[in-house]
Amino acid sequence: MSTYAHKKSFGATVWDYLTTVDHKKIGILYLIAGGFFFLVGGLEALFIRVQLAVPNNDFVSAGLYNEILTMHGTTMIFLAAMPLIFAFMNAAIPLQIGARDVAFPFLNSLGFWLFFFGGVFLNCSWFLGGAPDAGWTSYASLTLESDTHGVDFYILGLQISGIGTLIGGINFLVTIVNMRAPGMTYMRMPLFTWSAFVTSALILFAFPALTVGLFLLMFDRLFGGNFFDVSAGGNTIIWEHLFWIFGHPEVYILILPAFGIFSEIFATFSRKRLFGYSSMVFATVLIGFLGFMVWAHHMFTVGMGPIANAIFAVATMAIAVPTGIKIFNWLFTMWGGNIKFTTPMLYAIAFIPSFVAGGVTGIMNAVAAADYQYHDSYFVVAHFHYVIVGGVVLALLAGTHYYWPKMFGTLLNEALGKITFWLFLIGFHLTFFIQHFLGLMGMPRRVFTYLPNQGWETGNLISSIGAFFMGVAVIILLINIVMTQVKNVRVGNDPWEDGRSLEWAIPSPPPFYNFKQLPLVRGLDPYWIEKMEGKKEMTPAEPLGDIHMPNPSFLPVTISFGLFVAAFGAMYHVDDKNWALPVLIIGMGITLISMLIRSVKDDHGFHIHKEDLENEDDKGGRA
Amino acid sequence: MENLRPNSANPKADLIYRRKKNAEEMRYQVVSFALMIFLTLIAFAAVHFDGFSHWFVAPFIMLLAVVQVIFQLYYFMHMSHKGHETPQLFLFSGLAVALITVLTFVTITWI
Numbered sequence: 001m002s003t004y005a006h007k008k009s010f011g012a013t014v015w016d017y018l019t020t021v022d023h024k025k026i027g028i029l030y031l032i033a034g035g036f037f038f039l040v041g042g043l044e045a046l047f048i049r050v051q052l053a054v055p056n057n058d059f060v061s062a063g064l065y066n067e068i069l070t071m072h073g074t075t076m077i078f079l080a081a082m083p084l085i086f087a088f089m090n091a092a093i094p095l096q097i098g099a100r101d102v103a104f105p106f107l108n109s110l111g112f113w114l115f116f117f118g119g120v121f122l123n124c125s126w127f128l129g130g131a132p133d134a135g136w137t138s139y140a141s142l143t144l145e146s147d148t149h150g151v152d153f154y155i156l157g158l159q160i161s162g163i164g165t166l167i168g169g170i171n172f173l174v175t176i177v178n179m180r181a182p183g184m185t186y187m188r189m190p191l192f193t194w195s196a197f198v199t200s201a202l203i204l205f206a207f208p209a210l211t212v213g214l215f216l217l218m219f220d221r222l223f224g225g226n227f228f229d230v231s232a233g234g235n236t237i238i239w240e241h242l243f244w245i246f247g248h249p250e251v252y253i254l255i256l257p258a259f260g261i262f263s264e265i266f267a268t269f270s271r272k273r274l275f276g277y278s279s280m281v282f283a284t285v286l287i288g289f290l291g292f293m294v295w296a297h298h299m300f301t302v303g304m305g306p307i308a309n310a311i312f313a314v315a316t317m318a319i320a321v322p323t324g325i326k327i328f329n330w331l332f333t334m335w336g337g338n339i340k341f342t343t344p345m346l347y348a349i350a351f352i353p354s355f356v357a358g359g360v361t362g363i364m365n366a367v368a369a370a371d372y373q374y375h376d377s378y379f380v381v382a383h384f385h386y387v388i389v390g391g392v393v394l395a396l397l398a399g400t401h402y403y404w405p406k407m408f409g410t411l412l413n414e415a416l417g418k419i420t421f422w423l424f425l426i427g428f429h430l431t432f433f434i435q436h437f438l439g440l441m442g443m444p445r446r447v448f449t450y451l452p453n454q455g456w457e458t459g460n461l462i463s464s465i466g467a468f469f470m471g472v473a474v475i476i477l478l479i480n481i482v483m484t485q486v487k488n489v490r491v492g493n494d495p496w497e498d499g500r501s502l503e504w505a506i507p508s509p510p511p512f513y514n515f516k517q518l519p520l521v522r523g524l525d526p527y528w529i530e531k532m533e534g535k536k537e538m539t540p541a542e543p544l545g546d547i548h549m550p551n552p553s554f555l556p557v558t559i560s561f562g563l564f565v566a567a568f569g570a571m572y573h574v575d576d577k578n579w580a581l582p583v584l585i586i587g588m589g590i591t592l593i594s595m596l597i598r599s600v601k602d603d604h605g606f607h608i609h610k611e612d613l614e615n616e617d618d619k620g621g622r623a
Numbered sequence: 624m625e626n627l628r629p630n631s632a633n634p635k636a637d638l639i640y641r642r643k644k645n646a647e648e649m650r651y652q653v654v655s656f657a658l659m660i661f662l663t664l665i666a667f668a669a670v671h672f673d674g675f676s677h678w679f680v681a682p683f684i685m686l687l688a689v690v691q692v693i694f695q696l697y698y699f700m701h702m703s704h705k706g707h708e709t710p711q712l713f714l715f716s717g718l719a720v721a722l723i724t725v726l727t728f729v730t731i732t733w734i
Contacts, residue, residue, distance in 0.1 A: 177709050205717055241732070245724060292720045294733055308731040 019552035021105035022512055023298065024148025026112050027090030031400075033116050034083030038413065039474070040123065041075035043067045046471055048511070049431070052466035055452040066450035067150065069121075073136030077250070078161060079119040081392050086112075086168055086255045088399045089196045089408045093172060095503035096190045098181025098521060101516045103174040105550045106598075111168035113560035118161025121564055125153035135245070140239035142229035149571055152221055156567040159214045160560070162207055169203030170198055181502070182541040185520030189502040190525075191267075191274060194281050195260030198288040199253050206249035213242035219223035222574050237302060242293035242477045252291040255387065256284060258395030259326060259526060262348045265402055266330050267525070268498050269345040276329040277524060283322035283329075285450060290319050298372045309368035316366035323359060327352060342496065343417035347398030350425050351391065361436065376446075376542030379439025397424065397477070409508045410488060416480040418472045418482040429467025434459045434466075464512065500525035505538045513547045516613055547608040555594045562591030655698040662687045 008016070017025060017387060026481040047068050051059045060068065071443050094102055101110050132154035134142035176197045180189070187195070217239065219225030226232035228239050267274040274280060298311040330352060339345065361383040365371050374380055399422070424509045438459045443450065450456055494504040500521060506528040507511075519538035523529050530538055566587025573580040666684050669675060677681075699704045702711060 173713075201716075204713075241728070288717075290719075293723065296727075304732050308727075311731060390682055491674065 006622075015550075019554045021100050021101075021109045021550050021552055023090045023094050023105065024407070024509060026108050027087050028081045028297060029112055029116075030090060031407070032089035033112075033119070034080055034087055037075050037079035037119055037123075038081075038084065041072055041080050042471065042474060044075065046467055049464040049467040051448065052450075053461050054461065055450050055457055060254075062448045063130075063133065066132035066135075066446075070132045070135050070138075070150075070154075071126075074122065074132065074158070075119075076388075077136060077254070078158060079122070079226070081254050081388070081396070082165060083119075084396045085117055085254060085392075086115075086165075088192075088305060088396075088403055089172060089199075089257065091403055092503055093193055093196050094175065094179070095183055095406070095506065095510060095514060096193045096501050097176060097179060098502050098515060098519050099179040100518075100547065101176065101550065103179055104552055106556065107167050107171050109553070110556040110559060111164040111171065113556045114167065114563070115161040116160070116162030116164075117560040117564040118157045119185050120166060121160060121567055122153055125150050125157075126344060127604060128153075132559070137240075137243055138217070139243075140217060140220070140236045141230075143217060143239075145228060147309070147414040150258065152571045155214050155218050155221060157212065157569060158217070160563050162214070164209055164560075165203060166191075166207045166211075168593070169200040169207070171622055172200040172284050173204060181515075181521055183520045183526075187278065188521055188524050188526070190259070190260075191263035191277070191280055191284075193262035194535060195256040195263075195284050198284050199256045202249045202253050202256070202291060206246045209242050209249060210250075211353075213239055213246065215611065216242070218570075221287070222570060228364060234376050237299075240299055240302065241295070244298045245579060246259060246293075247298065248295040249288075249291045251384075252287060254392045257289065258392045259284065259334055261395045261399045261402070262330065264501070265344045265348045265398055266333045268402075268500055269340045269342055269348075270334045271340070271498050272333055272337040273525060273528075274329070275332035275335075276325070279325055280329050286322040286605060287319060289477070290322070294319065297368075297371075300368045301375045305462035313366050313368040316456075317363055320359065320363055327356060342499070343412070343414055343421055344398040344402040346418065346421045347394045347401070351394045354386060354394065354428070355392030358383060358390050359420055361386060364618055365607030372440065375440035376444055378435045378443045378445055381445050382432050382435035382439060385435070389428055389432065394424075398537050400477070402496075404484075405491050405508045407509060408485070409490050409609055410484050411491050411495050412484050413480050416476055416483070420477045420480065423469050423476065424473035427466045427471075430466025431463050432466070434462050438463070444511070494527075500528040502526055502538070504528070513549060513608060515545075519545055535568035546610050546612055547613070548605055550605045551603055553598075553603070555598050558594040559598075560593050562587050562589070562594060565590060651698050656693045657692055659691055662691055 017029060020026060022309035048065070051065055051068075064128050088104075089107070094100070115157075115535060122132075128149065130150045132149070134136065134146055134154070138151060138154055143155075176189070176193060189301055214228040218236075219516075220228055224460040226234045228234045228236045230236055263274055263280065293314055294316045296308060297316045300309050300312070322397070330348075334349075353600050365374055365380065401412050404410065438456055438580065439445075441455055443454075443456050443459075443461075450460075477512075483586050491506055491508055493499075495508060496504070499505075502521070505519065507514065515542035519526065520541035522539075526538065530536075550562070564587070568583050568589055569582070569584025571581050573584060631683070666687050669683055671682050696714075
């Protein structure tokens with residue numbers, strides 16, 4: 001049974017990926033789709049910086065600038081950062097807990113395709129009359145006044161991809177609760193698994209607020225509702241509350257897995273057990289919990305009054321405590337460790353000062369009285385780019401290098417990786433550090449141009465130059481990826497040589513059933529424990545037996561595509577186009593019929609028989 | 624001698640025990656079902672009766688609703704059984720977050 005020996009035709013490979021329910025392939029799909037949207041969002045960022053490089057620039061018009069700015073934020077958060085986080089969660093979590101797949105493989109695939117079609121729908125706006133232009137927060141007063149269909153694309157696109165994210169989050173919760181290998185107790189889970197667990201819980205509790213908000217906005221825009229229309233008795237502030245009740249946990253949804261990836265990297269390349277494991281778990285859970293208690297700090301200037309501002313300021317500052325615990329634990333992990341400066345480790349080391357800088361400005365913003373000065377200035381832009389780029393994006397780049405061998409079976413070129421790292425790090429600080437001072441000098445955010453002689457010219461020019469450093473860094477990363485895949489030098493189980501968790505005990509990439517026999521976990525860092533006792537592989541926890549696997553299915557694509565079609569119908573219905581209603585009905589029909597087929601057709605999966613597993617050469621997928 | 628050990632391979636071994644357990648379970652379900660019907664009747668009666676002000680009736684009905692939810696969760700959805708610790712943790716932490724949010728709205732953030 002040589003799965004890799006025969007070459008599949010291109011069409012067969014595409015069909016394989018369209019119908020796959022395998023978490024490893026879905027992880028690759030998330031990586032490709034998220035990576036594509038990351039490039040789109042990055043291009044939009046470059047357009048923003050070109051426009052702002054010199055005063056009175058006319059590279060883009062004011063209206064187009066608003067669209068680019070809105071789409072940059074929306075794309076980067078919802079279509080790039082989140083899917084890339086899901087890419088690594090899919091690639092690593094089932095392997096780390098010693099499972100053969102996620103709990104609901106079909107739903108995993110459905111989650112991806114919903115995200116994908118939602119993202120495509122949102123980006124269709126560029127070609128159909130203009131993108132959303134109300135900012136990524138899409139405050140209701142702006143949204144309701146917007147003339148084009150752009151904001152409708154935002155509402156419906158995010159609604160569709162939001163369902164996908166919610167499905168993905170629930171799936172990981174169930175997987176981590178139910179599918180841990182024998183011996184893998186909660187307090188033996190790798191920290192990336194822990195952070196994915198807390199992140200999934202945050203998705204479960206936070207996304208409903210966004211769903212409700214988007215539905216209310218949809219009723220206001222498309223069906224004549226008045227939830228946010230002040231002139232009709234609505235309240236525009238409700239949107240801000242709903243958005244930020246979702247929006248603040250959302251930034252923790254992004255940063256916690258980043259912390260998880262870095263925790264893995266620090267322990268691996270310091271060749272030391274993660275310092276203060278249990279306090280790391282405690283801090284992760286506490287950050288997740290406090291994340292729900294601070295949303296109003298985005299609204300200090302709305303006028304909630306001194307009591308609300310004071311309480312939310314203090315709650316916000318409290319988050320610095322668990323975050324500080326984490327920072328010190330990482331430092332102490334490196335302390336006395338035998339550090340290996342690989343590309344992922346460079347990202348991890350650079351992350352600490354970068355993220356701390358973002359955290360410090362976060363505390364400055366949390367001082368409600370001072371925030372009246374910072375609010376809507378470039379200081380805030382600098383702050384959140386320091387936490388998102390200095391935290392999440394560095395983690396995603398580090399994770400790309402770190403997990404690439406496990407996902408694709410090849411090791412990215414270290415020399416090119418380090419060039420990418422230095423260019424990106426220098427570019428990042430060049431772009432955003434100066435923006436703190438631009439903000440303090442009074443430059444407001446979301447302006448499409450500015451007048452000369454206000455002292456902002458040099459700062460903006462430096463910032464724009466830095467952005468191009470990051471652009472070049474990403475291009476070198478792409479070259480690195482292409483070169484590595486063309487050379488196709490295969491690596492073994494543990495290409496970093498210091499792997500600690502279960503994923504490094506099986507081949508890269510793992511066979512489609514992951515573990516031939518489920519492994520027995522004897523402590524934190526189970527593979528490290530076995531290696532220290534001179535063993536080459538994990539001790540099996542079960543005799544060799546038949547493995548039950550799910551069947552591939554095309555239905556997730558059709559379910560998601562139906563909603564994609566229906567969204568066009570719903571949107572153009574307000575223009576009294578006579579084709580809109582049929583399109584809406586056809587789209588919903590595709591979705592509902594696909595769901596009906598899924599419900600009534602029995603799909604019991606298939607078994608890999610014991611005899612076939614025995615015949616396979618022993619290199620593949622032993623416990 | 625009868626084998627009552629629950630971990631016996633013989634499926635009939637703990638039949639008596641299981642029968643007793645099921646009867647007990649059924650009794651709880653019937654009692655809580657009757658109580659829920661009764662609580663619903665009280666709720667209707669409270670609205671129907673003219674003597675109470677609505678400042679009493681509204682919170683009272685909400686209290687009855689909370690009791691009904693607890694019955695529903697613990698007796699009909701078996702949350703009182705063993706092995707439901709994780710769902711309980713998520714349910715109550717979600718509830719705590721939601722209640723704190725609502726509390727914040729009604730006390731300090733509403734403008």
